[in-house]
Amino acid sequence: MEDLTIPPSDYFRRQCVICSFEPEEALLRETMAWLDGRHMACTSDYPHWDSSGVSGVVRYLENYPEISEQTRVNFFSRSAIHALGLQARMR
Numbered sequence: 001m002e003d004l005t006i007p008p009s010d011y012f013r014r015q016c017v018i019c020s021f022e023p024e025e026a027l028l029r030e031t032m033a034w035l036d037g038r039h040m041a042c043t044s045d046y047p048h049w050d051s052s053g054v055s056g057v058v059r060y061l062e063n064y065p066e067i068s069e070q071t072r073v074n075f076f077s078r079s080a081i082h083a084l085g086l087q088a089r090m091r
Contacts (some may be wrong), residue, residue, distance in 0.1 A: 012038060016039055017041050017082075017083040019040070019043045023064075026051075036071050037071035040081065060076075
């Protein structure tokens with residue numbers, strides 16, 4: 001596309017968040033490592049009958065114990081906060 005003023009990856013970083021993962025999603029480990037958990041968000045389909053609910057977070061932590069603390073913080077909170085334009089209150 002000739003009209004792009006920045007690389008496509010910059011558009012993605014500016015305006016996209018991937019948020020439809022299950023803990024067992026194919027290539028999730030590689031995607032988390034590649035993006036450091038940025039532009040990704042942990043989501044849940046709770047309260048649907050087939051939801052993994054809160055236990056889904058436990059499954060993420062059990063499935064990916066090697067993921068760094070910074071990646072986890074990005075994946076479980078900062079990416080969604082940023083995408084929604086919210087202000088995070090840090091203690």
